[in-house]
Amino acid sequence: MTGFFDRRWRGFRVVNLVGWGLLAAMILGVYLAKTMAWGERNQIASVEIQIRQEKLRIRLLEAEVAHLEQPRRLEALSAGALGMAPIGPKQEIALDDLHRFERQKPIPAPTLAEPPVFAQADVGAPGVAAKIAVAGPVTTQFAAPQVTQQ
Amino acid sequence: MTGPVFAPARLPLAWRWLGSWVWRLEHAFERARAAASPHDSRRRIALVMIAFGLAFFVMGIGATHQALFSGNSAEFSGASASPYARAALTDRNGALLAVDLPHYQLYVDPREVWDVQGTQQALAAILPQAQAKRLNKALTGTKRAFVIGGLTPDQRTAIHDLGLPGLSFEDDERRVYPLGNTASHLIGFSDSAGSGLAGAEKALDADVRKAAVTGGSVPLSLDLRVQAALEDELRKAANQFTVRGAVGLITDVHTGEILALASYPDFDPNNAGAADPNALVNRVAQSVFEMGSTFKIFTVAQGLDSGTVRLNSTFDVSHPLTIGTQTIHDYDKGDTTLDLPHVLLHSSNIAAAKIALAMGADTVTGYYRNLGLFGSAPVELAESARPLLPQKWSQNVLASASFGNAIAVSPLAVAAGTAAVANGGTYVPLTIRKVEPGHEPKGRRVFSPQTSQTMLRLLRMNVLEGTGGKADAPGFSVGGKTGSNEKVVAGRIDRNKLVSSFAAVFPADGPPEAKRYFLLVLMDEPHATKETYGFATGGWTAAPAAGRIVSRVGPLLGLKRAPVAATDKATVEAALASGEDH
Numbered sequence: 164m165t166g167f168f169d170r171r172w173r174g175f176r177v178v179n180l181v182g183w184g185l186l187a188a189m190i191l192g193v194y195l196a197k198t199m200a201w202g203e204r205n206q207i208a209s210v211e212i213q214i215r216q217e218k219l220r221i222r223l224l225e226a227e228v229a230h231l232e233q234p235r236r237l238e239a240l241s242a243g244a245l246g247m248a249p250i251g252p253k254q255e256i257a258l259d260d261l262h263r264f265e266r267q268k269p270i271p272a273p274t275l276a277e278p279p280v281f282a283q284a285d286v287g288a289p290g291v292a293a294k295i296a297v298a299g300p301v302t303t304q305f306a307a308p309q310v311t312q313q
Numbered sequence: 314m315t316g317p318v319f320a321p322a323r324l325p326l327a328w329r330w331l332g333s334w335v336w337r338l339e340h341a342f343e344r345a346r347a348a349a350s351p352h353d354s355r356r357r358i359a360l361v362m363i364a365f366g367l368a369f370f371v372m373g374i375g376a377t378h379q380a381l382f383s384g385n386s387a388e389f390s391g392a393s394a395s396p397y398a399r400a401a402l403t404d405r406n407g408a409l410l411a412v413d414l415p416h417y418q419l420y421v422d423p424r425e426v427w428d429v430q431g432t433q434q435a436l437a438a439i440l441p442q443a444q445a446k447r448l449n450k451a452l453t454g455t456k457r458a459f460v461i462g463g464l465t466p467d468q469r470t471a472i473h474d475l476g477l478p479g480l481s482f483e484d485d486e487r488r489v490y491p492l493g494n495t496a497s498h499l500i501g502f503s504d505s506a507g508s509g510l511a512g513a514e515k516a517l518d519a520d521v522r523k524a525a526v527t528g529g530s531v532p533l534s535l536d537l538r539v540q541a542a543l544e545d546e547l548r549k550a551a552n553q554f555t556v557r558g559a560v561g562l563i564t565d566v567h568t569g570e571i572l573a574l575a576s577y578p579d580f581d582p583n584n585a586g587a588a589d590p591n592a593l594v595n596r597v598a599q600s601v602f603e604m605g606s607t608f609k610i611f612t613v614a615q616g617l618d619s620g621t622v623r624l625n626s627t628f629d630v631s632h633p634l635t636i637g638t639q640t641i642h643d644y645d646k647g648d649t650t651l652d653l654p655h656v657l658l659h660s661s662n663i664a665a666a667k668i669a670l671a672m673g674a675d676t677v678t679g680y681y682r683n684l685g686l687f688g689s690a691p692v693e694l695a696e697s698a699r700p701l702l703p704q705k706w707s708q709n710v711l712a713s714a715s716f717g718n719a720i721a722v723s724p725l726a727v728a729a730g731t732a733a734v735a736n737g738g739t740y741v742p743l744t745i746r747k748v749e750p751g752h753e754p755k756g757r758r759v760f761s762p763q764t765s766q767t768m769l770r771l772l773r774m775n776v777l778e779g780t781g782g783k784a785d786a787p788g789f790s791v792g793g794k795t796g797s798n799e800k801v802v803a804g805r806i807d808r809n810k811l812v813s814s815f816a817a818v819f820p821a822d823g824p825p826e827a828k829r830y831f832l833l834v835l836m837d838e839p840h841a842t843k844e845t846y847g848f849a850t851g852g853w854t855a856a857p858a859a860g861r862i863v864s865r866v867g868p869l870l871g872l873k874r875a876p877v878a879a880t881d882k883a884t885v886e887a888a889l890a891s892g893e894d895h
Contacts, residue, residue, distance in 0.1 A: 168355060168358075168359070178362075182362070182366075185366075186369070189369065189373045192373070192377070193373060193376050193377060196376075196377050197376075218528070219415065222401075222412055222413075222414065223414060223415075225409050225412070226409060226412050226414055226489055226491045227491075228409075229408065229409040229410075229491035229492060230491040230492070230493075233491065233492045233493060233495055234492075234495060234537065234538075234540075234541030234544075234545070235493070235494065235495055235541070235544070235545075238541070238545055249542070249545075249861075249864075249865050251864070252786075252787040252788060252864065252874060255868065255874055257873065257874075
């Protein structure tokens with residue numbers, strides 16, 4: 164024990180040199196650990212903010228979709244613009260009964276569809292205009308969020 | 314070593330003791346040095362070094378741990394940090410019903426506003442809903458003031474793009490109901506401080522707040538597709554018969570889940586404060602009605618279950634039944650004697666009263682109590698109303714209650730009670746929470762499975778042959794009972810004001826444990842039309858709507874439309890005639 168404390172290297176006690184070395188290593192280690200941790204922490208924070216923003220956007224889009232797809236609106240559009248109505252029992256068929264509708268005739272050869280020609284009178288007819296107006300684009304309620312980077 | 318100079322013998326003992334102690338302390342080092350070995354100082358240095366080394370090591374570990382693992386991870390967890398935050402409400406399939414969305418509050422600092430009139434005009438153009446008086450007060454005041462809240466991101470951007478000085482924004486998360494009026498009474502609404510005020514928002518307030526912390530959502534039992542079909546048909550019927558109000562309700566008879574709940578008129582929960590107070594009333598939960606003949610479902614089931622009557626029991630209905638001053642009539646069908654199935658099919662008040670009187674008040678009230686008709690319907694909704702009950706169960710009251718008079722209950726209570734008739738005899742509490750598949754809610758037995766099976770056949774027969782014929786939906790085996798009750802207005806019966814209803818179960822065939830649903834359609838003060846030949850009773854108003862609703866929601870509920878058998882009616886009659894049930 165005494166020999167260890169008395170041992171010297173170039174006039175310096177070895178025990179002191181070891182102590183200083185350990186202290187320097189500890190300071191450097193803590194510095195590096197804190198620096199790296201801070202970088203990682205910033206990166207995590209940045210990712211978390213991105214996740215939060217994306218979640219917010221998803222929430223807004225979901226609300227927008229729910230608003231646009233609300234049953235009452237779709238019913239009004241489908242009934243008003245397309246003349247649709249709830250299906251009746253005669254319009255339903257079970258999967259097992261599909262064989263009753265098997266083809267009796269060969270499928271006719273496909274023909275290129277002619278582009279529809281609208282008479283000027285059709286386009287200007289009040290009924291057509293009303294349908295177009297009803298089926299037109301709707302204004303959205305919830306615009307995309309203006310999220311700023313924090 | 315000399316004695317202590319501070320402790321002469323003439324001093325008191327305490328002073329001498331203190332002087333000796335100070336003296337020993339003063340010379341402790343001298344004594345230690347004299348008695349020490351040459352290696353002691355080195356040992357002490359080594360000990361001090363070890364102690365400091367350990368201290369530095371511990372501090373180093375602590376610093377490293379702090380550097381690497383400290384910090385509140387919840388700060389960036391993505392969950393809303395607002396104390397007013399509420400989780401989203403969804404239907405049972407995940408469709409969004411209510412959600413918190415970012416909004417903004419507008420503030421004005423008049424000390425920074427250069428052009429008061431220009432700012433006022435510009436803001437008024439973008440925000441027509443802003444109160445001119447408040448805006449003017451804010452612009453001409455002396456300090457920063459609130460102008461309006463609930464601005465959408467679009468409105469915020471529009472105001473921001475004006476480039477006007479003195480305007481600033483603060484975050485203002487608001488509750489949004491993207492479906493508008495759809496399911497408004499079931500979803501309810503909350504205030505700007507994040508507290509639920511009505512419907513599921515109030516009933517599940519704690520769950521909604523808790524889920525907001527983790528960023529989750531709260532699923533309801535509601536099926537939006539079923540709700541939409543119910544609301545659509547109810548609204549059409551309500552418009553057709555120009556009703557005062559209407560009720561639609563669909564539940565699962567086995568789990569008690571409320572799949573759809575509609576109260577007409579409805580309101581927009583996004584602006585509940587501006588809604589008509591009449592529209593805010595949840596008639597399914599808050600209102601109580603004398604249900605009329607739909608109560609005969611309970612009377613006949615009680616009679617069968619208690620053994621008071623059997624299927625082949627007969628009743629003389631040729632003359633009105635007089636009890637004291639009260640005379641009970643049947644709707645005149647020229648009947649003289651009715652067996653039990655035809656009591657239900659012809660909706661005989663006289664026979665129902667006779668069944669109740671035969672059972673006695675104790676038996677009847679015991680069943681009513683077990684069917685939950687003596688209390689508010691057991692459901693999470695705070696709106697669930699208590700019934701109006703007679704103070705004394707006299708013979709008159711007993712007879713009246715047997716056909717749905719003298720006792721007023723909420724549609725929710727009727728749903729829970731009728732479900733017990735149709736699900737094998739177990740009373741299951743209703744719920745607005747989604748019940749996971751396979752979970753069997755606890756209930757209490759009220760009727761035997763045999764009674765339940767017989768009642769299902771009787772109800773089906775009533776649709777095939779009785780007053781509920783217009784409720785039949787091809788392939789879905791609807792069973793049910795009509796009800797029409799004249800309202801009491803200012804203490805007198807008003808024969809022109811009816812509560813007309815139809816209580817249905819579908820499909821009515823199959824064993825009691827088969828998948829089955831309950832539907833109630835009720836109209837408050839419907840008006841007869843030319844198409845109904847002047848009738849406004851349940852069979853002409855509520856029953857057709859019920860049939861259309863079943864036809865639409867059956868496929869949505871996973872029910873397969875059975876081929877309509879020509880022998881359907883004969884099959885039910887044969888099952889009843891065989892006496893296999895009662």
